[in-house]
Amino acid sequence: MMADNSNQPREYDAVLGGQSQIPIAAAVLGGIAGVKQRLHSPSIEPRMAAVKDAPKYGEAGLNLAIEALLDPAPEVQRVAYLVLRQRTEPLVGQALKDFVPYKLFDCIRTVKTGTNVAISPGGERTASLHGKIIRICDLETGERLYTVDKYPQAKESFVLCQESEVFVRSRNTPKHRAIDIWQGGELLHTSLGHEAEITTIVISPDSQVIASGSADTTIKIWNLETGKLICTFGSLLTWKAHKAGISSLAFSPIAQTLASSSSDGTIKLWNLRSRECSQTIKGYANCLAFSPDGQTLAAGGWDRNIKLRQLSNPDNPIILAGHFNSINAIAFSPDGATVVSASADGNVKFWNASTGEHFHTLSGHQNSVTCLCFSSDGETLISGSLDKTVKIWGVH
Structure with a gap:
């Protein structure tokens, strides 16, 4: 042979x-x-x-x-x-x-949604408001997993857990500020405590706790399983507390640190074990994100820029400039080498996390882009917009 x-x-x-x-x-x-x-x-x-x-x-x-x-x-x-x-x-x-495949990304698929879009970490599920109904759907199949009724005359925002059917809603009415915890369409808990509008809610990466920020200047940590309050950052007894309303929150990847931004012009890092403020950084931000190693904090603001701060040297940030309107959301790629930003200008931009170089722009949404996340393998990016669509971006 x-x-x-x-x-x-x-x-x-x-x-x-x-x-x-x-x-x-x-x-x-x-x-x-x-x-x-x-x-x-x-x-x-x-x-x-x-x-x-x-x-x-x-x-x-x-x-x-x-x-x-x-x-x-x-x-x-x-x-x-x-x-x-x-x-x-x-x-x-x-x-x-x-x-770096992200320079080749283009729109793979567009899914029609409602308003107030939320995407689960990893991009498996979406939640959005359709009239008086909130729909939680499987993004891959389009299957409607369950629905939740909108609370009458309430201003609401949503977050989803990564690996379960847990859906968390903040709702603000003239009389009540509440956090509802749902699973599979069943209301498990309603948590009360904030004295003014709840402005932001996030779930920890390990799905153990919820953090909520409010116009009452406080941050509250809640047990996701029981709905009970664990602690409050911002009471009169809290050293180095914020002095104005909370704008944004973000957990570090291992959920030991919580970053908060406020209209008082500061960004603070809270140690969730000691329940103390471990670091204060000057600056405004309406969205925050940690790098996968927890060593870099990205902050996007109304000034249209993103600042990448090494937490060991936060006074010398890398500034990412190129958007034409405020920054609404930031995400790091799973390897931490790329930063992605979503803006009210309708664009999604990719940046080198080490150099700050901009290398790709996705222009497909017809209105402000409000949320985004990478799939777990980093091969796709999912973005949600006020144009009532979710777009899946990748190489095809």
Whole structure:
């Protein structure tokens, strides 16, 4: 039996000779040498076809596909990424780890929703208001999981847990400020305590507690399972408490620190174990996000900028400028190398977290983008907007 040789023609190869044009999808005689030849073509189509053929030639072919990730044409990079994403070889895994696919992101799918859109961490579920009904839906299938009635004449906002059907709602009426905890359409608890409008609510990454911020200047920590109040930051007995209403909250990845921003012009870090303010940073922000390692805090504001602060040196932030309106939401990629911002200008922008360089903009929403998150694997980004849509972005 003849030994396998990657330089020998295969059944899908085209043989050079005569005047016939080489089919775009065919490899030329000589196997991998023909793939190399087409990868140097001045035309994009032969290079794209060559990348698709390259894995047929073993490790040497995979190396060519990896090299194509650096092709000057985004179309060729996209084909290379999609081809390699299906592979399990270690050399491919390392190459994809070093590659930034977000510059190739485009809209994969648009889902019609209602107002007050919320997206669960990881992007599996959405909640949105449709008239007098709040619908909680599976984003992948579109299935309506359950519904919750809107509270009459209340201003409401929603958050969702990552891995369960828990839905948390803040509701503000002239007489009451409450937090409702639902699971699978059943109301489990109603928590009362704030003396003015609840302006922001977040669930800890471990789904153990809820943090709520209010115009009454306080931050309250609640047990998610029981709905009971654990502690309050901002009472008269709290040292270094905020002096004005709370604008935004964010938990660190391991849920040991809570960041808060206030209209008093400060951002504070709260140690949830000692229940003390561990750090105060000067600055305004209406959205906050921690990096996956918990060492960087991103803050977006009405000034249209995002500030990336190393918490060990918060006085020298990296400033990300480029939006035309206020920043509504920020997310870090799972590897922490990329920051994504959503703005009232309707755009979503990608930034290098180390250098602050802007490298991609997604323009598809027709109104302010209010929320966003990455899928757990980082391969898609999900954004929600006042245009009553949720968009899924990725490489396709």
